[in-house]
Amino acid sequence: MKKGLLLSLVIAFAVCFAGSAQAFEAVAPEDLKVGWVYIGPVGDGGWTYMHDKGRVAMEEAFPGVTSSIVESVPEGPDSARVMETFVRNGAKVIFATSFGYMDFVQDVAKKYPDTIFLHCSGFKRAENVGTYFGRMYQARYLSGLVAGSMTKNNVIGFVAAHPIPEVIRGINAFTLGARKVNPDVKVKVVWLFSWFDPGKEKEAAKALIDAGADVIGMHADTGSAPQAAEEAGVYVVGYNNDMSKYAPTKHLTAPIWDWGAYYKYTIGKVIDGTWESDDIWWGLKEGFVDLAPFADDVPQDVRDLVAAERARIVDGQWDVFHGPVKNQKGEVVVPEGTAMTDADMLSMNWFVEGVEGEMPK
């Protein structure tokens, strides 16, 4: 049994990497159709909205390329049909923008080896399947510095979508930032078990505010938590894009995405015929993630600190999960002088010291 498992692993890796030599032929932009599978509606004001901005940026950069989208595709068997519908209508490249599409991307990609699939936030690749994601934790760390400086109660609430590594990593980075400026800060986490649920997002934010949080952080797709914060008169750190329109006076900043940077890069390679299956994990340095403009309330010394920390990350001297990092029990998980590997970060399933919340077991 064990041996069988090992063998299948070896084969799986062999399959993953053996094909990396194949290149896809160059395509004229006029002949290139690209499809996007979205988890939410374009009007969510967050995750999908930003992907769509990236898509539009790609279209502007490559006149002639046509793209189309399908919104609110559930992370289930339906997604395979949507992708196949794209292929059958001539799409050459398909971007699947949520984690739960992973297996279905693999299924459809096997059936259509000449079509390029790019899966956001997953970990399964193939000759014609690449993955892409950003080091959002870097921007989250910077936003944590701001949140930690602005809290008076030392309680920060965090509205969190799903208990998966992507979100946990973000909460940890945010908490490390907040506690760097203010070691007494506690970050309380509420899980939504949903990416897109405006009602739940708002309720969760309200509950955290009632529990004493005077700054709200978030990892969800819409601007509902910022709205709740604005109504209650507490600060909020948005996510995905500048969410200040949802909280005009209380929006401190937000860790934001620039998907266009990646979409332009990839479509450029597809047009040139140089695309090969790859695993992109860009950060602040490549401009894939960043911070939204600060609120007027953010003092100059905090801005300076953020700029200094940002410089440290961008020039590669230091990264967020460099030791010492302690877990919730106070045990050192990443010793001083070491750093977490990308693989460890991508499978992170524990909280750092200062997070108040539980992982579903």
Next chain:
Amino acid sequence: MALRVEKRFDVPRWMDWGLPLISFALALAVGALLLGLLGVSPLKAYGEMIRGSLGDGYGISETIVKAIPIALCGLAVALAFTMVVWNIGAEGQLVAGALAATAAVRFFPLESPFLMIPLMVLVAAAAGGLWAAFAGWLKARWSVNEIITTLMMNYIAILGLEYFVYGPWRDPMSLGFPLTPTFHDAARLPQLFGTRVHYGLFLALLVAFLLRTALRWSRWGYEIRVIGQNPRAAAYAGMATSHHIVLTLFLSGAIAGLAGMGEVAGLQGRLQPGFSVGYGFTAIIVAWLARLNPFAILVVSFFMGALLVGGDTLQVVMRLPLSSVQVLQGLILFFVLAGEFFRNYKVCLRRREDA
């Protein structure tokens, strides 16, 4: 002059098929107006919808894939509705079935598909059935309103699913992501002719046939129809109403449980959250449109599947936003349901007879 609404005592034969057709045509006409306003040629849009869902083997196969869980859940709720017991919980029963099927794979991974699949069918049906029967027991014993209990139990089932996929059943190889390990081959429902149409199709056909036969010809079927139409007469005739409530909800839940098994074993090959997109709720509309007739449920489910599958094509090819696709789908359902009104009532113009 006044408009009066009168109940129909006899429904003309032509209305059975004529009304849905007229309603459908009206819906398409209003939809065409809407599409026109969006700057899209209605003919082309409808053409694409049909091409995508019924235009070739692939479209038809995907329409059937979509129709399978809708049909099973539709049959499930129709059975309960026949007895005028409102099972709003097919969604939760479907999830319970999926959970049980996954548990069977996890704890009794048999090597032979001829043993594994029947086992999954059995436990999925039992789990869905018990999930519904509990609400039935509450109703029979304490007269607890089943609309509330079956509805609320949906959420319990969904949270239970999340507990297992985020917790004890999580695949250790999934890097912390909420997925169970993939099922072994013997636990995969075979798919037909290289499409994604899986053996759940035969389950749906079989259940429809059995239900039709049992409701029409068996004593049990007769009794639950009587209980539905006139509970007092049923009690007077000595029918064991409480017993029937529990048993019927059990069977209803069992059928929905099969739908859940079909989705995990036939399509996903593993359990992951979000696999059901409200089939248990869509089923309620389907059951009513089909007037609770099992064979009609199969037809209406296919139509529903086509509507949903065709919606994708509209987005991909016509580049319409999802919301306008949903408005179009909603219009069609609204008109067809509204047409039912005219089957039961007639509207007549009458001079007011003032006394």
